[in-house]
Amino acid sequence: MAADDATSACRSGAPDNRGEAAVTLAQAPVAGDASLASLPERPASPRFGAPLQAWYPVAREAEARRGVRTRLHGRMIVLRRNEAGAIVAPHQPHLLVVVRAGLVWARQDDGPGQVVPPLIEDPIGGGDLPMIACSEVEVETDYDQAVLGLVDPAHVPMVHDAWWWRASSKRRVKTKQYAPSPFGFTATAADAFASAPAYALTGASRRIAIEFRLPSTRIERVEAEGFRLVNLTTVTPTAPGSVTLRNTIYCSVTPMRALHPFLSALGRAFLEQDARILRRLESRPAPGHPLLFVGAPDQPSLWYYQCKAALSRATDDAPFANPVRATVLQWRT
Ligand SMILES: [Fe+2]
16 A cells, blocks of 8 residues: 555665655565465465454454354354354354454364464453453454454545544654564654544653554554553455454453443444445456555564564464564554
């Protein structure tokens, strides 16, 4: 995805490398071996679409306990609680199901030898850090376009305009430090103004880190004096050309559970903004066309595709080689 009007490259890791050349995915250097240009195209392409072996959230734990129908990779899944109290997907022998963070996650089990990105490890969804909001929106769109919305710096200024999320429409230079993290990368803001106004209540000592992990998980962690919050956003490939955007928030201020309906409605409004843009995009993948990436604002999007390619190459004998290198990215937003 190329940089747009709202976000323009200033530099990438160095103070004066303006005017960066655009690179295609095939031209970009990748840690590892094969050239991306040699990767096969659709179907079953590691370049486009959702990795089949990975975990995706498919329902809330609470609704699965009551029994729910949901979808993953075009397949209908029935979830229910068994006699032992565990959430199961009966009659789905090649589907693994696990509960984490108050959500039910599922993945296709295609046998041994597949490298699977781990689930979020944070102890959230329970007593200390309960879920205070949960919202989801179904949208017909290309899977990768939806995931790019989790990493693209142009996304927030272009898509989300709530005052409590974006303080001002005035453009400023934003600087973020990026570092590789398991099956993805993590960004920390280097600017005092960079966090959303909604976080101002947490005080000046707050620390915010945003992790992206394959296949499609964005984990925003906020820590401050006596305060913790985790904001989890995911993209689930429900069927070809259809995804579920899901946002859940967990907070150490447990009385905020009382605000669950209100905060969930805010979250849903947020996701609807994503969905509205995705529906308007010409987002069908075009395997014959090279993907184009321009400068610092597009670096996270390029890393996304490179991470996905690295995952497709990983095996038990050749572990995932993270293509991300620690760097400082800066852009105007
Ligand atoms: Fe968004």
